[in-house]
Amino acid sequence: MSKKLLSIRDLSVDYNTEISRVYAVNGLSFDLDYGETLGLVGETGAGKTTACLSIMGLLPEGIGEVVEGSITLDGEDILRVPDSRLRELRGRTVSMIFQDPMSSLNPVLTVGDQILEVLQEHNKGKKKEELEKTVDNMMELVGIPANRKNEYPHEFSGGMKQRIVIAIALACEPKLILADEPTTALDVTIQAQMLGLIHELQQRLNTAMILVTHDLGVVAQTCEKVAVMYAGQCVEYGSVEAIFDSQTLHPYTRGLFNAIPKLDEDAQRLETIEGMIPDPSVKIEGCRFAQRCKFATQRCGQAPGMVRVAPDHMIRCHLFDKRTEG
Amino acid sequence: MQSVIVIFIVTLMVFLLMQLVPGDAVTNFLGASATESQIEYYTKLFGYDQPVLVQYFKWLGGLFRGEMGRSISLQMEISDVLVQRLQVTLSIVLPAFVIAVVIGVSLGIVAAKNRGTVLDSLISVVANIGMSMPMFWFGLMLILVFANILHILPTSGYVYPQDDLGAAIRHSVLPVTVLALNYMSQFCRQTRSSMLEVIRQDYVTTAKAKGVSARTITFRHQLRNALIPIVTVMGASLGAMVGGTVLVESVFVIPGLGNLMISAIKARDFMVVENGVLVISVVVAVCNLVVDVLYGVIDPRIRND
Structure with a gap:
């Protein structure tokens, strides 16, 4: 087996709030190859962002805590490396594009300085003039004239701010980008542009990416692999082809697909998945989706394992598990 | 500009309020044994016999010439003391x-x-x-x-x-x-x-x-x-x-x-x-x-x- 860029095994993350303990991620596992794009799909509260923050080592201090599992990035177990090494990895090996460009740039620094900062941090020996040139290149690369680098974030529109955020994320040509709903806060017309840009740059720099999104259409367009998350677990994992063409799907994924409006059908109402995502502060023993599942049976009281239904398709559901059939 | 107006108002108010305080500098300086004519002489010398507003504007005018006036009690130029x-x-x-x-x-x-x-x-x-x-x-x-x-x-x-x-x-x-x-x-x-x-x-x-x-x-x-x-x-x-x-x-x-x-x-x-x-x-x-x-x-x- 070839070396993976990222390998997450049985990751569990808890948040300790004053009121209760929240189980945000519960035994998440998936792999990512070099240069590969993974779509991380799931509804709000499924633990997608938490998973990304764990990879960055940026869980809120004193609140978020990895209680179990391992994250191996480019051969290093990042949950065990010292903070100083983690800082070297951030921005250089792995970087992140955040959800809201309006608030993810520092309002009192010029955009050029903010791009320069990440370059200076990871190219300690290089001269400033040389790095300034890279800043210019990065700005042109994301489609902003380099002569605007002395302007401040408030002088840019939302879409342009996100371009700057992308420039910061890509400045050091990382091996992995975590894009956490990079288009959610943007205008619909800008969304396609932004995804196109991210995809194009990712191809050009041969960077792997985890794209967190609610939009299955986006996943089909840009990703090679899909991981569907539900209540802190990966319930379905596979190649885009396998999942989008297959009739064999986790009941939750099927629900997601059914919730997409179809142009060729004259439906009055969209299909929804009944119920709500379970309370994350309650530990669930069996299948986490069972409460909302149409196919739930007695055995769903026990936690299902990942079942391989095709060479590149795995589902966490008793329906497909021959061993527990009964 | 705003601050200039504020300073003007503050000084005017202090000037007027000080007039309400009983007692005056001349009698205090000369002491109990001073004669009427001495008091009259010094009051005139420092201009304290003039109407309050005249005194105020005289002081203000002095400021523009860089003069703050002379202190009776200290017998020094006020600007030097300050x-x-x-x-x-x-x-x-x-x-x-x-x-x-x-x-x-x-x-x-x-x-x-x-x-x-x-x-x-x-x-x-x-x-x-x-x-x-x-x-x-x-x-x-x-x-x-x-x-x-x-x-x-x-x-x-x-x-x-x-x-x-x-x-x-x-x-x-x-x-x-x-x-x-x-x-x-x-x-x-x-x-x-x-x-x-x-x-x-x-x-x-x-x-x-x-x-x-x-x-x-x-x-x-x-x-x-x-x-x-x-x-x-x-x-x-x-x-x-x-x-x-x-x-x-x-x-x-x-x-x-x-x-x-x-x-x-x-x-x-x-x-x-x-x-x-x-x-x-x-x-x-x-x-x-x-x-x-x-x-x-x-x-x-x-x-x-």
Whole structure:
């Protein structure tokens, strides 16, 4: 087996709030190859962002805590490396594009300085003039004239701010980008542009990416692999082809697909998945989706394992598990 | 412009209020044995026989020629006295201000970074004590401990730095400490609360995701954005310190602006009071102006408006 860029095994993350303990991620596992794009799909509260923050080592201090599992990035177990090494990895090996460009740039620094900062941090020996040139290149690369680098974030529109955020994320040509709903806060017309840009740059720099999104259409367009998350677990994992063409799907994924409006059908109402995502502060023993599942049976009281239904398709559901059939 | 109007109104009000105070400088200066004709002569000499508003505008006119008038009680040019006394006051206020800023802001940052810990509570307790302890009482306690019991510092008095620098420093340690502690506590509390507001902002996460050091994050990304309210408090405090050293100056017998004002009021030497108020209000106005300019330097969004 070839070396993976990222390998997450049985990751569990808890948040300790004053009121209760929240189980945000519960035994998440998936792999990512070099240069590969993974779509991380799931509804709000499924633990997608938490998973990304764990990879960055940026869980809120004193609140978020990895209680179990391992994250191996480019051969290093990042949950065990010292903070100083983690800082070297951030921005250089792995970087992140955040959800809201309006608030993810520092309002009192010029955009050029903010791009320069990440370059200076990871190219300690290089001269400033040389790095300034890279800043210019990065700005042109994301489609902003380099002569605007002395302007401040408030002088840019939302879409342009996100371009700057992308420039910061890509400045050091990382091996992995975590894009956490990079288009959610943007205008619909800008969304396609932004995804196109991210995809194009990712191809050009041969960077792997985890794209967190609610939009299955986006996943089909840009990703090679899909991981569907539900209540802190990966319930379905596979190649885009396998999942989008297959009739064999986790009941939750099927629900997601059914919730997409179809142009060729004259439906009055969209299909929804009944119920709500379970309370994350309650530990669930069996299948986490069972409460909302149409196919739930007695055995769903026990936690299902990942079942391989095709060479590149795995589902966490008793329906497909021959061993527990009964 | 605004500050010029404010200064004008303040001086006019003080001028008019002083007229309500019983007693006058001439009788006070000449004493009980003065004859009627002597009093009349001096009153005329200093122009106190003229209507109040005429006196006011004469004084105002004098200012434009750089003249503040002559003090009856001190028998000196008021401008000379004020310059000298202001220097004394500033030699206490400025070191106290710098110390208060450095220690106050540092403690505020430490408290915010360690929110909810024992360290945070400890700093809050110190800040609360510093703010609530009366300056004169704290001054007396320090004199008791360091001068009367330990004998390592002088009890009071003032030595000009140009005469004997070592002695000047020894004499300033206690008054500077008293003044600094109170303002340090204010700066500390303000820094802590505005740091807490920015500490979890998204751009801080972005900065962390870049891999920059904790120090850069604290100063470049957090403190820089938390600075506006801190600078506001600092500006107001510096003005208040110049006008409010009177307590410290009394306790430590320092011949500064505050003590000058007290003795001038006692002697009913209104012109000294009036000019003193003018100097203090100019200092306050300048502090405000500096703060306004700093706003623009700190935050580009304000600069553009």
